[in-house]
Amino acid sequence: MGSGIPSRAMELVTEIVGSRREEARHCAWCGRRLPDSGRIGRPRRYCAQPCRQRAYERRAAVQRGGLPEDAVVLSAAELADLQDRLFQLRCAAEDVATAASDGADAAELGRLAQELVDNARGLERLR
Numbered sequence: 001m002g003s004g005i006p007s008r009a010m011e012l013v014t015e016i017v018g019s020r021r022e023e024a025r026h027c028a029w030c031g032r033r034l035p036d037s038g039r040i041g042r043p044r045r046y047c048a049q050p051c052r053q054r055a056y057e058r059r060a061a062v063q064r065g066g067l068p069e070d071a072v073v074l075s076a077a078e079l080a081d082l083q084d085r086l087f088q089l090r091c092a093a094e095d096v097a098t099a100a101s102d103g104a105d106a107a108e109l110g111r112l113a114q115e116l117v118d119n120a121r122g123l124e125r126l127r
């Protein structure tokens with residue numbers, strides 16, 4: 001053997017990657033968190049039929065355009081919406097940092113942290 005990575009370390013990495021993949025399943029179209037299916041078999045990729053349909057139509061259009069099948073294509077409006085929500089996330093994060101440097105108490109920091117969490121959750125939606 002003689003390769004550099006100890007096998008226990010590889011096991012850990014595999015565990016971490018495996019569990020993360022399991023806990024973060026998102027609709028392949030809109031990015032919403034998928035409910036835990038719990039069932040055996042192929043995990044679902046879309047949260048609902050309209051998402052499946054729109055993904056199919058976009059895939060067909062992408063293929064007609066000669067792009068690779070796994071290309072992710074956002075419209076200008078979808079990208080603008082995503083950028084708006086990213087900006088809101090940054091503002092929420094800056095509120096936490098500002099409150100911390102201003103010596104805000106734990107209750108205030110907790111409230112701002114919860115806003116940050118809610119904001120970040122909204123960002124899991126891509127479209």
Ligand SMILES: [Zn+2]
Pocket residue numbers: 027028029030031032046047048051
């Ligand atoms: Zn969806």
